[in-house]
Amino acid sequence: MYIERKHLIELCNKFLNEEIDANYLSVFSSNAIMSDEDDWDENDKIISDTLFEWDNEIINFPINKLNIKLWKKRLETNIDELEEYNFWNSHIEKQKTICEKYGSNWKPINKNLNIGISDNLDLETLNGLRHKTKKGEVCWFIWSGDYSEDDNFFKPICAEHLMQRKPKLIDYLGLDEGFRFLITENGYEDVWFDEKLLKE
Structure with missing residues (x-):
């Protein structure tokens, strides 16, 4: 054949x-x-x-x-x-590039760490923010659509499993504490430091 x-x-x-x-x-x-x-x-x-x-x-x-x-x-x-x-490690160089571009230290998370995500990550705009890291606690929160203060808005997911759903997001998880990002499916990207995140 x-x-x-x-x-x-x-x-x-x-x-x-x-x-x-x-x-x-x-x-x-x-x-x-x-x-x-x-x-x-x-x-x-x-x-x-x-x-x-x-x-x-x-x-x-x-x-x-x-x-x-x-x-x-x-x-x-x-x-x-x-x-x-x-492959989690395939994102390392992209993480470092984004950190350098936006003046952040590269502070990667363990791929087995839980992060918080909203139910629907298939909308046009994706937001993410990183609080101070505390052992065993979620530090990254990622959502699409309108943000909600509802206790059930964020669900925990292993970072490695998120890679199987939205691998592009892994490129931003090397940003240091206090950083936020906003990206869209058509290529828009904004990353900035928000000092208030370190106080919450």
Whole structure:
């Protein structure tokens, strides 16, 4: 079989439709890599990368619906967002760049720390602010839409899990205590220091 991108895209669609599972993709890829009968364009790095990633998800990316959508996007558009959604350390340089741009010390949080988020993070505008860090307490609060003082407005989520939902937000979590940010889906960005946050 001569494997083309369209064949891998078809497998992505079957996985998303729950017609095949992760084991099927792993076996398919392993057979393709080991077989003398299967071949593909060796100059197409995305086909090769996809097969080798599916062959061993333990050292690459978990084969799940989110990542399958990202593999499909890469196969269709050449846009690769897999590391952004899966590897916390892939955001470190972006965090440092944002901190330098806005005059903040780089003060990263542990990826296992809980942060507070509003229910809906799919609106156009996203806001975030960082209070003083206290051991075991939430210091980052992120919301979209209108802010509310309601006790149930913010829900705790592990920062690493937020990466799977809105990886762009992780780029701002290296900002120091007292900093706020406002970003939009169309690329607007504002970051500033708010001294009042250190007193609350």
